[in-house]
Amino acid sequence: MKSKTRLTGRVIFKGDSGYESARKNWDPHTDKYPKVFVFAQRTQDVANAIKWARENNVPIRPRSGRHSLEVNLSQVNSGIVIDVSNMKKIKLNKKQGTVIVQTGNRVGRIAKTLAKQGFIAPFGDSPSVGIGGITLGGGIGPLQRSIGLISDNLLEVEMVNAKGKVIRANKKCNADLLWASRGGGGGNFGVYTKYKFKVHRAPAEATVYRITWPWNQFEKVLKAWQKWAPFVNDKLGSELSIGPKKGGNVTMEGLFLGSKSEAIRLLKPVTCVGTPTNKLIRLLPYTEAVNFLLPPDPVLTQRTSNQFSSGFARKPFPNKAIKSMRKFLENVEGGAGFFFLNWGGAVSRVLPRSTAFYWRKAKFYVEWNSSWINQAEAAKNIAIVRNTRRKLDPFIVGSYINVPDQGIKNSGPVYYGANYPRLRRIKAKYDPGNVFQNPQSITPARK
Template identity: 80%
Template sequence: MKLNTKLTGRVIYKGDPGYEAARKNWDPHTDRFPKVFVFAQKTQDVANAIKWANENNVPIRPRSGRHSLEVNLSQVNGGIVIDVSEMKKIKLNKKTGTAVVETGNTVGRIAHTLARQGYMAPFGDSATVGIGGITLGGGIGPLQRTVGLVSDNLIGLEMVDAKGKIIRATKNSNSDLLWASRGGGGGNFGVCTRYTFKVRRAPATATVFRITWPWSQFEKVLKAWQSWAPSVDTRLGSELSIGPKKGGNVSMLGLFLGSKTEATRLLRPLTSVGTPTSQIIRSLPYTQVVSFMLSPDPVATQRDSNQFSSGFGRKPFPDKAIKAMREFLEQVEGEFAGFFFLNWGGAVSRKSPKSTAFYWRKAKYYVEWNSSWTKKSEAAKNIAIVRSTRRKLQPYIVGSYINVPDQGIKNSGPVYYGTNYPRLRRVKAKYDPGNVFNNPQSIPPARKG
């Protein structure tokens, strides 16, 4: 008779000390009541947890940085959460220009660690997002036009599959799994424990900028940004944020991998629009560039719940789309709510949509919007406004970003993955035919035949 698998690592059951702390996510709206948390210390702990879950018929949720933006993705009532956040090794090999990182690292920790050693790692807009989740969903951010998406730099990984077997994927072995892991979304194929990235030398200095305008000028700033940002020098990454009418403003944050003089010239089409209330354009050592771009974003103290949605724009928003934005911004509240745009092109668009699982490469910009609330009674209203705004904007956007999921999207596979969806379903059928790893919008295995 086979003995049942024992859970290993740091194990916290419901009712144990530390359970409430283990349950807290960046977004309180996503908190659930799992049966047990396994904080893996090594890959074998992950393997044991998957075997245990299979034997006990318990649903599995992998978790890395606790930044899941929708419900039932990184936690589930009565399930097991396999949390890899305590697996934090980072090993840089300057000779090969590669870094091996365990999947519990945050984006900020990796970017800072490598920057101190003179290397550049792509990052998003939050320091505390886990490298596990951001990589598997694509990984967008202000360096993408120069170095590509986070996942474009992924050249190998270690994963524990649905049977608890440890497998590795590179371009020469399990290459279909590597392809799928570069944009196919987390929690679909297995639990990743280690990534190998190619890394580049960082410049000694780079230029950062932050420009703000009054909220009332958002339309003219947005129009100027949408015609300028997609075609500006690809060494320049720009994030445009537009807050709610109540208490919000317009701000553009970004970096340019070049001199302050050149950055100032390139930014002129924006700095000359409206009446900026503040303007920073500063040349900094690269280590400080990372700090400037990644402000602290603590997980445990976040009080606001959010509902997000996202898409990709192929041309500037016409007045009708801007009207829908305005209606949204006049209704939502809270310092974190609003619209967020990121310029596209460069290295992202040079890869073909089929070369990796990340499909939406031909856009001009990325757009996301979110409402936020603190009282549970305000949840339904806030979720509804985000989803109705999606319906209004639908004629002007394509697709959606799997790392900013919206469970209001029906038949979401092709929306997240475009025409890569059938291939992703075949990869799923190979590595997880029994659909052990599933969540409300996960990839179902392709049927045989």
């Protein structure tokens, strides 16, 4: 390949040693073979990689946490993968209440580092997710009702555009790009290298909880949870997981930024339902509360592939929706199931159009997944997830870009709602040639 620009950073071509381990993703069945991986050590390495890719007409995929839930969104055949996972600086400014993090950081590392310094950094349900992907897609999690989505706390970004030029976006400069970066999804506008967030003082202590019920009580528990969770105190985040009938159970966990006695009182409407087999409600130093909610989650030793889908519910699931859930849960096994997260609070106080993340008015978020080890089971498992989406369609709106489902046709309005046309215009401004694309990326608006 002839090229003016030289690749810098740690460069691994197809055929080099280390290529197979560079190909590994969270999903073990990655079937794409990129031409080259560039593990960027600094912003300039990213710029060089983009310029090199343009000169050689090679498709680009950015990657940070290797945690993409769809098997092939962060790799592409004969392309270049710009992996930013080595860029890990974290710079806290206590006086200003801000933190600048490089894009290679994982959520758990940031949350735990800041907790030790007495600050809250928002997180989701896994410590190994890259801060880049989770932020750009919105960033949901158990703290969102207190402090908003991860992207609601985003103040500034540094990004390398399609020409290999480093640009910044904040309220004063490239404000439209900042707007789009708050929920417009990764891999659409450029390769991001730095994020500046506002941070919040952490309480000295927080109450964590985990309650478990037998699987056959899931309907009772879900009905109680969905009536209660969206309206409870804003300082209480609640995740409800329902495993498969075969070997699964029902677990409600989360945290309350307050006392144990108050948590017990607030949780009562759900804990008094059915016969819980396990009940843990514990006041912990805030640092330990973060560790409790973000237990180790190894990325590259997964054995199972997954198919996910997701949506937002504006009112409680009626019996008809719960019946479709039951059918799904009776037919899947392994690490499959349903996951719910309560909405409201700070998330719903932001208007749907004031950031790219549109789905503000929901009562709860829901996702479901099927998993398999043997590739021969893939088609059957993918089909059951997508079929369940069709059945739940009357009861949900939209879908969460960070839990992508390539079965969704014309996905733009499903992920971004009424914000999609504006995102297309911003795409046309910052990436008119559609250099940054994947099977569900934003298409530039036509002039």
